[in-house]
Amino acid sequence: MTAIGLDSLQTRSTLTAGGKTVDYFSIKKVSEKLGDVSRLPFSMKVLLENLLRFEDGGFTVSVQDVQALIDWQKDAKSTREIQYRPARVLLQDFTGVPCVVDLAAMRDAMTALKADPSKINPLVPVHLVIDHSVMVDEFGHPKAAEQNVEIEYQRNAERYDFLKWGSKSLNNFKAVPPGTGICHQVNLEHIAQAVWT
Structure with missing residues:
Protein backbone atom coordinates (compact mmCIF):
# COMPACT_ATOMS: atom_id res chain seq x y z
CA MET A 1 0.00 0.00 0.00
CA THR A 2 1.08 3.56 -0.53
CA ALA A 3 2.68 4.96 2.60
CA ILE A 4 1.05 8.33 3.14
CA GLY A 5 1.41 8.68 6.89
CA LEU A 6 3.39 11.33 8.74
CA ASP A 7 5.29 8.58 10.54
CA SER A 8 5.51 10.57 13.78
CA LEU A 9 6.61 7.41 15.59
CA GLN A 10 9.32 6.68 13.00
CA THR A 11 8.15 3.15 12.30
CA ARG A 12 8.54 3.30 8.52
CA SER A 13 11.06 0.69 7.45
CA THR A 14 12.19 -0.82 4.16
CA LEU A 15 12.33 -4.38 2.93
CA THR A 16 14.14 -5.58 -0.16
CA ALA A 17 12.94 -8.80 -1.76
CA GLY A 18 13.00 -10.07 -5.31
CA GLY A 19 14.98 -7.05 -6.43
CA LYS A 20 12.32 -4.61 -5.21
CA THR A 21 12.38 -2.34 -2.18
CA VAL A 22 9.13 -1.52 -0.40
CA ASP A 23 8.20 0.53 2.65
CA TYR A 24 6.33 -1.03 5.54
CA PHE A 25 5.46 0.08 9.06
CA SER A 26 7.21 -1.92 11.74
CA ILE A 27 5.12 -3.37 14.54
CA LYS A 28 8.37 -4.06 16.40
CA LYS A 29 9.35 -0.38 16.29
CA VAL A 30 5.98 0.82 17.59
CA SER A 31 6.20 -1.78 20.35
CA GLU A 32 9.52 -0.30 21.48
CA LYS A 33 7.94 3.18 21.69
CA LEU A 34 4.38 2.66 22.92
CA GLY A 35 4.29 -0.72 24.62
CA ASP A 36 4.46 -4.43 23.90
CA VAL A 37 2.09 -5.64 21.19
CA SER A 38 3.21 -9.27 21.04
CA ARG A 39 -0.05 -10.45 22.66
CA LEU A 40 -2.33 -8.50 20.33
CA PRO A 41 -4.44 -10.79 18.14
CA PHE A 42 -3.22 -10.89 14.55
CA SER A 43 -6.30 -8.99 13.32
CA MET A 44 -5.50 -6.17 15.75
CA LYS A 45 -1.92 -6.06 14.46
CA VAL A 46 -3.35 -5.55 10.97
CA LEU A 47 -5.39 -2.61 12.33
CA LEU A 48 -2.30 -1.27 14.10
CA GLU A 49 -0.21 -1.34 10.93
CA ASN A 50 -3.07 0.36 9.08
CA LEU A 51 -3.15 3.18 11.66
CA LEU A 52 0.63 3.62 11.42
CA ARG A 53 0.50 3.74 7.61
CA PHE A 54 -2.19 6.42 7.52
CA GLU A 55 -1.28 8.50 10.60
CA ASP A 56 -1.83 12.10 9.57
CA GLY A 57 -1.45 14.18 12.71
CA GLY A 58 -5.02 13.67 13.86
CA PHE A 59 -7.01 14.66 10.78
CA THR A 60 -8.17 11.05 10.53
CA VAL A 61 -5.51 9.11 12.46
CA SER A 62 -3.47 10.28 15.44
CA VAL A 63 -0.72 8.81 17.60
CA GLN A 64 -3.38 8.67 20.34
CA ASP A 65 -5.40 6.30 18.13
CA VAL A 66 -2.35 4.05 17.85
CA GLN A 67 -1.85 4.18 21.62
CA ALA A 68 -5.54 3.40 22.23
CA LEU A 69 -5.30 0.30 20.09
CA ILE A 70 -2.21 -0.86 21.99
CA ASP A 71 -3.89 -0.06 25.33
CA TRP A 72 -6.84 -2.27 24.29
CA GLN A 73 -4.75 -5.17 25.64
CA LYS A 74 -5.30 -4.00 29.23
CA ASP A 75 -8.96 -5.02 29.44
CA ALA A 76 -9.89 -5.98 25.86
CA LYS A 77 -12.27 -3.06 25.41
CA SER A 78 -12.21 0.53 24.28
CA THR A 79 -14.67 3.33 23.64
CA ARG A 80 -12.42 5.00 21.07
CA GLU A 81 -13.31 4.75 17.40
CA ILE A 82 -10.46 4.30 14.94
CA GLN A 83 -10.09 4.90 11.24
CA TYR A 84 -9.58 1.86 9.00
CA ARG A 85 -8.72 1.93 5.33
CA PRO A 86 -8.90 -1.51 3.73
CA ALA A 87 -6.66 -2.42 0.80
CA ARG A 88 -9.71 -3.69 -1.06
CA VAL A 89 -13.35 -4.67 -0.59
CA LEU A 90 -15.00 -7.99 -1.40
CA LEU A 91 -18.77 -7.90 -1.93
CA GLN A 92 -21.35 -10.61 -2.38
CA LEU A 113 -24.77 19.44 -10.94
CA LYS A 114 -23.06 19.72 -14.34
CA ALA A 115 -19.94 18.11 -12.86
CA ASP A 116 -17.89 15.19 -14.14
CA PRO A 117 -19.64 11.93 -13.11
CA SER A 118 -16.52 9.88 -13.89
CA LYS A 119 -14.98 11.29 -10.71
CA ILE A 120 -17.28 9.00 -8.68
CA ASN A 121 -15.50 5.67 -8.17
CA PRO A 122 -14.59 3.33 -5.33
CA LEU A 123 -11.41 4.57 -3.61
CA VAL A 124 -10.02 1.04 -3.29
CA PRO A 125 -10.38 -2.01 -5.54
CA VAL A 126 -13.80 -3.66 -5.20
CA HIS A 127 -14.72 -7.16 -6.38
CA LEU A 128 -18.40 -8.12 -6.41
CA VAL A 129 -18.92 -11.87 -6.70
CA ILE A 130 -22.33 -12.97 -7.98
CA ASP A 131 -22.67 -16.25 -6.15
CA HIS A 132 -25.69 -17.12 -4.03
CA SER A 133 -28.38 -16.26 -6.54
CA VAL A 134 -28.15 -19.40 -8.74
CA MET A 135 -31.22 -21.57 -8.13
CA VAL A 136 -31.55 -25.26 -8.94
CA ASP A 137 -34.10 -25.64 -11.71
CA GLU A 138 -32.36 -28.46 -13.57
CA PHE A 139 -30.72 -31.45 -11.91
CA GLY A 140 -29.74 -35.06 -12.44
CA HIS A 141 -28.14 -34.72 -15.89
CA PRO A 142 -24.74 -33.62 -17.28
CA LYS A 143 -26.01 -30.26 -18.62
CA ALA A 144 -27.83 -29.27 -15.39
CA ALA A 145 -25.23 -26.80 -14.07
CA GLU A 146 -24.86 -25.12 -17.46
CA GLN A 147 -28.64 -24.84 -17.88
CA ASN A 148 -29.10 -23.45 -14.35
CA VAL A 149 -26.61 -20.65 -15.10
CA GLU A 150 -28.37 -19.92 -18.40
CA ILE A 151 -31.75 -19.70 -16.63
CA GLU A 152 -30.13 -17.50 -14.00
CA TYR A 153 -28.94 -15.03 -16.67
CA GLN A 154 -32.47 -14.85 -18.08
CA ARG A 155 -34.07 -14.47 -14.65
CA ASN A 156 -31.73 -11.66 -13.54
CA ALA A 157 -30.84 -10.02 -16.85
CA GLU A 158 -31.55 -6.48 -15.63
CA ARG A 159 -29.42 -6.85 -12.50
CA TYR A 160 -26.55 -8.45 -14.41
CA ASP A 161 -26.69 -5.75 -17.10
CA PHE A 162 -26.46 -3.15 -14.35
CA LEU A 163 -23.44 -4.86 -12.77
CA LYS A 164 -21.83 -5.17 -16.21
CA TRP A 165 -22.32 -1.40 -16.60
CA GLY A 166 -20.57 -0.96 -13.24
CA SER A 167 -17.63 -3.10 -14.34
CA HIS A 184 -14.99 -16.95 -0.57
CA GLN A 185 -13.88 -19.69 -2.96
CA VAL A 186 -13.49 -17.19 -5.83
CA ASN A 187 -11.69 -14.84 -3.47
CA LEU A 188 -9.17 -17.44 -2.29
CA GLU A 189 -8.58 -19.05 -5.68
CA HIS A 190 -8.57 -16.05 -8.01
CA ILE A 191 -8.76 -12.61 -6.42
CA ALA A 192 -7.00 -12.39 -3.06
CA GLN A 193 -3.45 -11.13 -2.77
CA ALA A 194 -1.18 -11.96 0.13
CA VAL A 195 0.90 -8.79 -0.25
CA TRP A 196 -0.30 -5.38 -1.41
CA THR A 197 2.10 -2.73 -2.65
Whole structure:
Protein backbone atom coordinates (compact mmCIF):
# COMPACT_ATOMS: atom_id res chain seq x y z
CA MET A 1 0.00 0.00 0.00
CA THR A 2 1.08 3.56 -0.53
CA ALA A 3 2.68 4.96 2.60
CA ILE A 4 1.05 8.33 3.14
CA GLY A 5 1.41 8.68 6.89
CA LEU A 6 3.39 11.33 8.74
CA ASP A 7 5.29 8.58 10.54
CA SER A 8 5.51 10.57 13.78
CA LEU A 9 6.61 7.41 15.59
CA GLN A 10 9.32 6.68 13.00
CA THR A 11 8.15 3.15 12.30
CA ARG A 12 8.54 3.30 8.52
CA SER A 13 11.06 0.69 7.45
CA THR A 14 12.19 -0.82 4.16
CA LEU A 15 12.33 -4.38 2.93
CA THR A 16 14.14 -5.58 -0.16
CA ALA A 17 12.94 -8.80 -1.76
CA GLY A 18 13.00 -10.07 -5.31
CA GLY A 19 14.98 -7.05 -6.43
CA LYS A 20 12.32 -4.61 -5.21
CA THR A 21 12.38 -2.34 -2.18
CA VAL A 22 9.13 -1.52 -0.40
CA ASP A 23 8.20 0.53 2.65
CA TYR A 24 6.33 -1.03 5.54
CA PHE A 25 5.46 0.08 9.06
CA SER A 26 7.21 -1.92 11.74
CA ILE A 27 5.12 -3.37 14.54
CA LYS A 28 8.37 -4.06 16.40
CA LYS A 29 9.35 -0.38 16.29
CA VAL A 30 5.98 0.82 17.59
CA SER A 31 6.20 -1.78 20.35
CA GLU A 32 9.52 -0.30 21.48
CA LYS A 33 7.94 3.18 21.69
CA LEU A 34 4.38 2.66 22.92
CA GLY A 35 4.29 -0.72 24.62
CA ASP A 36 4.46 -4.43 23.90
CA VAL A 37 2.09 -5.64 21.19
CA SER A 38 3.21 -9.27 21.04
CA ARG A 39 -0.05 -10.45 22.66
CA LEU A 40 -2.33 -8.50 20.33
CA PRO A 41 -4.44 -10.79 18.14
CA PHE A 42 -3.22 -10.89 14.55
CA SER A 43 -6.30 -8.99 13.32
CA MET A 44 -5.50 -6.17 15.75
CA LYS A 45 -1.92 -6.06 14.46
CA VAL A 46 -3.35 -5.55 10.97
CA LEU A 47 -5.39 -2.61 12.33
CA LEU A 48 -2.30 -1.27 14.10
CA GLU A 49 -0.21 -1.34 10.93
CA ASN A 50 -3.07 0.36 9.08
CA LEU A 51 -3.15 3.18 11.66
CA LEU A 52 0.63 3.62 11.42
CA ARG A 53 0.50 3.74 7.61
CA PHE A 54 -2.19 6.42 7.52
CA GLU A 55 -1.28 8.50 10.60
CA ASP A 56 -1.83 12.10 9.57
CA GLY A 57 -1.45 14.18 12.71
CA GLY A 58 -5.02 13.67 13.86
CA PHE A 59 -7.01 14.66 10.78
CA THR A 60 -8.17 11.05 10.53
CA VAL A 61 -5.51 9.11 12.46
CA SER A 62 -3.47 10.28 15.44
CA VAL A 63 -0.72 8.81 17.60
CA GLN A 64 -3.38 8.67 20.34
CA ASP A 65 -5.40 6.30 18.13
CA VAL A 66 -2.35 4.05 17.85
CA GLN A 67 -1.85 4.18 21.62
CA ALA A 68 -5.54 3.40 22.23
CA LEU A 69 -5.30 0.30 20.09
CA ILE A 70 -2.21 -0.86 21.99
CA ASP A 71 -3.89 -0.06 25.33
CA TRP A 72 -6.84 -2.27 24.29
CA GLN A 73 -4.75 -5.17 25.64
CA LYS A 74 -5.30 -4.00 29.23
CA ASP A 75 -8.96 -5.02 29.44
CA ALA A 76 -9.89 -5.98 25.86
CA LYS A 77 -12.27 -3.06 25.41
CA SER A 78 -12.21 0.53 24.28
CA THR A 79 -14.67 3.33 23.64
CA ARG A 80 -12.42 5.00 21.07
CA GLU A 81 -13.31 4.75 17.40
CA ILE A 82 -10.46 4.30 14.94
CA GLN A 83 -10.09 4.90 11.24
CA TYR A 84 -9.58 1.86 9.00
CA ARG A 85 -8.72 1.93 5.33
CA PRO A 86 -8.90 -1.51 3.73
CA ALA A 87 -6.66 -2.42 0.80
CA ARG A 88 -9.71 -3.69 -1.06
CA VAL A 89 -13.35 -4.67 -0.59
CA LEU A 90 -15.00 -7.99 -1.40
CA LEU A 91 -18.77 -7.90 -1.93
CA GLN A 92 -21.35 -10.61 -2.38
CA ASP A 93 -24.03 -9.70 -4.91
CA PHE A 94 -27.05 -9.19 -2.62
CA THR A 95 -25.14 -6.78 -0.36
CA GLY A 96 -23.00 -5.38 -3.15
CA VAL A 97 -25.71 -4.34 -5.60
CA PRO A 98 -26.94 -1.53 -3.28
CA CYS A 99 -23.36 -0.20 -3.16
CA VAL A 100 -23.26 0.00 -6.95
CA VAL A 101 -26.72 1.61 -6.94
CA ASP A 102 -25.36 4.28 -4.57
CA LEU A 103 -22.38 4.92 -6.87
CA ALA A 104 -24.72 5.20 -9.87
CA ALA A 105 -26.95 7.64 -7.94
CA MET A 106 -23.92 9.75 -7.03
CA ARG A 107 -22.92 9.82 -10.69
CA ASP A 108 -26.45 10.96 -11.60
CA ALA A 109 -26.18 13.71 -8.97
CA MET A 110 -22.85 14.84 -10.43
CA THR A 111 -24.46 15.01 -13.88
CA ALA A 112 -27.35 17.06 -12.46
CA LEU A 113 -24.77 19.44 -10.94
CA LYS A 114 -23.06 19.72 -14.34
CA ALA A 115 -19.94 18.11 -12.86
CA ASP A 116 -17.89 15.19 -14.14
CA PRO A 117 -19.64 11.93 -13.11
CA SER A 118 -16.52 9.88 -13.89
CA LYS A 119 -14.98 11.29 -10.71
CA ILE A 120 -17.28 9.00 -8.68
CA ASN A 121 -15.50 5.67 -8.17
CA PRO A 122 -14.59 3.33 -5.33
CA LEU A 123 -11.41 4.57 -3.61
CA VAL A 124 -10.02 1.04 -3.29
CA PRO A 125 -10.38 -2.01 -5.54
CA VAL A 126 -13.80 -3.66 -5.20
CA HIS A 127 -14.72 -7.16 -6.38
CA LEU A 128 -18.40 -8.12 -6.41
CA VAL A 129 -18.92 -11.87 -6.70
CA ILE A 130 -22.33 -12.97 -7.98
CA ASP A 131 -22.67 -16.25 -6.15
CA HIS A 132 -25.69 -17.12 -4.03
CA SER A 133 -28.38 -16.26 -6.54
CA VAL A 134 -28.15 -19.40 -8.74
CA MET A 135 -31.22 -21.57 -8.13
CA VAL A 136 -31.55 -25.26 -8.94
CA ASP A 137 -34.10 -25.64 -11.71
CA GLU A 138 -32.36 -28.46 -13.57
CA PHE A 139 -30.72 -31.45 -11.91
CA GLY A 140 -29.74 -35.06 -12.44
CA HIS A 141 -28.14 -34.72 -15.89
CA PRO A 142 -24.74 -33.62 -17.28
CA LYS A 143 -26.01 -30.26 -18.62
CA ALA A 144 -27.83 -29.27 -15.39
CA ALA A 145 -25.23 -26.80 -14.07
CA GLU A 146 -24.86 -25.12 -17.46
CA GLN A 147 -28.64 -24.84 -17.88
CA ASN A 148 -29.10 -23.45 -14.35
CA VAL A 149 -26.61 -20.65 -15.10
CA GLU A 150 -28.37 -19.92 -18.40
CA ILE A 151 -31.75 -19.70 -16.63
CA GLU A 152 -30.13 -17.50 -14.00
CA TYR A 153 -28.94 -15.03 -16.67
CA GLN A 154 -32.47 -14.85 -18.08
CA ARG A 155 -34.07 -14.47 -14.65
CA ASN A 156 -31.73 -11.66 -13.54
CA ALA A 157 -30.84 -10.02 -16.85
CA GLU A 158 -31.55 -6.48 -15.63
CA ARG A 159 -29.42 -6.85 -12.50
CA TYR A 160 -26.55 -8.45 -14.41
CA ASP A 161 -26.69 -5.75 -17.10
CA PHE A 162 -26.46 -3.15 -14.35
CA LEU A 163 -23.44 -4.86 -12.77
CA LYS A 164 -21.83 -5.17 -16.21
CA TRP A 165 -22.32 -1.40 -16.60
CA GLY A 166 -20.57 -0.96 -13.24
CA SER A 167 -17.63 -3.10 -14.34
CA LYS A 168 -17.20 -1.09 -17.51
CA SER A 169 -17.94 2.37 -16.11
CA LEU A 170 -16.43 2.46 -12.63
CA ASN A 171 -12.72 2.48 -11.95
CA ASN A 172 -11.63 0.03 -9.25
CA PHE A 173 -14.77 -2.14 -9.66
CA LYS A 174 -15.06 -5.64 -11.10
CA ALA A 175 -18.03 -8.02 -11.07
CA VAL A 176 -17.39 -11.78 -11.16
CA PRO A 177 -20.21 -13.50 -13.11
CA PRO A 178 -22.54 -16.17 -11.74
CA GLY A 179 -21.63 -19.81 -12.04
CA THR A 180 -17.99 -19.09 -11.18
CA GLY A 181 -18.16 -20.24 -7.55
CA ILE A 182 -19.09 -18.90 -4.14
CA CYS A 183 -17.68 -15.61 -2.90
CA HIS A 184 -14.99 -16.95 -0.57
CA GLN A 185 -13.88 -19.69 -2.96
CA VAL A 186 -13.49 -17.19 -5.83
CA ASN A 187 -11.69 -14.84 -3.47
CA LEU A 188 -9.17 -17.44 -2.29
CA GLU A 189 -8.58 -19.05 -5.68
CA HIS A 190 -8.57 -16.05 -8.01
CA ILE A 191 -8.76 -12.61 -6.42
CA ALA A 192 -7.00 -12.39 -3.06
CA GLN A 193 -3.45 -11.13 -2.77
CA ALA A 194 -1.18 -11.96 0.13
CA VAL A 195 0.90 -8.79 -0.25
CA TRP A 196 -0.30 -5.38 -1.41
CA THR A 197 2.10 -2.73 -2.65
